Amino acid sequence: GAEYGCGEQNMLNFVPCIVVLDYLKACRRLTVEIEGKAKKCMEVGYQRELTYGHQDGSFSAFGESDKSGSTWLTAFVAKSFQQAAAHITIEEDVIDKALQWLSKIQSADGAFPEVGSICHKDMQGGAGSGIALTAYTVVAFLENAKLGEKFKSTVDKALAYIQQHIAELDDVYAHALAAYALQIAKHSLKDEVFAGLQSKATKEGDMQWWTKSLPEKTETDCWWHRPCSVNVEMSAYGLLATLETCTGLEGLPIMKWLVSQRNDKGGFESTQDTFVGL
Template sequence: WEQNMLNFVPNIVVLDYLKATNKLTANIEAKAKKFMEAGYQRELSYKHQDGSFSAFGESDKSGSTWLTAFVARSFKQAANHITIDEKVIDKSLEWLSDHQAPNGSFPEVGVVSHKDMQGGSGSGVALTAYTLIAFLENINLVDKYKNTINKAIDYVYRNTESLDDTYALALAAYALQLADHSSKQLILSKLDAKATTDSDSKWWHKPIPEVEQKNPWYSRPNSVNVEMSAYGLLAFLEAGLDTDALPVMKWLIGQRNDKGGFQSTQDTFVGL
């Protein structure tokens, strides 16, 4: 499953990016669409009958919350380029809705074997905000899942007041902007206050654990920093704060490797 998504998602991102920068050629477009269509068909083999997705499809005991939300988001984006069966996305959102906890959160019911691919969105507020984003980005299905969405929004909002995890806060800020929630500016200000800035850049970073602070070999988790900074950027753009978004964009551009990507699939997907 993950290997397929590692190949499927970059094609969506590349097409979006090249279109936005007016660098798309007919040859690249045809190739990317061909890869995307093959990836889409392969992805469907990991679908459970109940509409969820997991790493090994029906041989897994159940679908995974995070993977199902990831597929719903990816398929929605792919639909701009290839034909995606709307019912597949709807069924995956229906499964997520059925597995929402009474308090509005989305617990992880399955297993993700490729943990790196999750970035920082593995549990609690982060996973609920991530899943909520999957519902909100599928704008044509928002009315159908209004109740589910409202419960998730309330959960995210209730839990951001005491939230210290910057990654979860970045996801929450973007989700609440998409939802046009009354607290959206408050949460965005809270996220902004956690940013690191220098002369012309702004970004967010995961603090180094105390036990590792004096360790010269400790590797800084830059891929998560790219991911949360990208969500911070999306939140600013959704809020119409283009001037505030520019320093974040500058920092993100500076983090790309010589091939134009970032450290991992998930941060490249979000970063681009």
């Protein structure tokens, strides 16, 4: 359903277009017609998402009518725009300003606090310790090769924070994100953290995945949030971390499980897990 009620919903429509293009390109199955459609969808989504931006470079569900931008949504937008830039014209300044805002709100200890209201409560990690959100946000910087040097100290501080709190990675979701962040950063602890993540995986037959123990229901539950979608998302990050460490073959059991989880419309349960899963 193409609903565009808020900055998060709009990303539901924007992101799959990028992913489909990348996927079909990789499989050499991209037709001119599909490419045209996907680019059009991206351009519309891009322009629309800009309306949810704040003067300071951040993004939030309802734009300027929200008191402040959201850490999570701003990181998600920066990351997605970065990927879309391979296909359509994205003003670099928009990504730069989003990363600048994230850099400004970073705590002295290197963590990225949750500013603004969020729907995606899992990003807060276990007990709100925020390793998940910090790992998620630093990935937006790490995946941006162009601006990497500019934000080097921000990235270093965030990685140091993750390193200091590795012992607290009891939450599988945070662990999967941290493993992926450390892999792309080529951090000295990447293998150790990845091994820890592997040990938490469920393996059955020729499949492998990760599951999350369910927290108590909280007020912040959002309309799209379902528990199984988190398993898809974690497993997708597990796959990304696996692909960074080894050849594609080790990723096959995870791929098989992810494929088995798709819903009848060909997507997954929610924004994030469809995006990451693809």
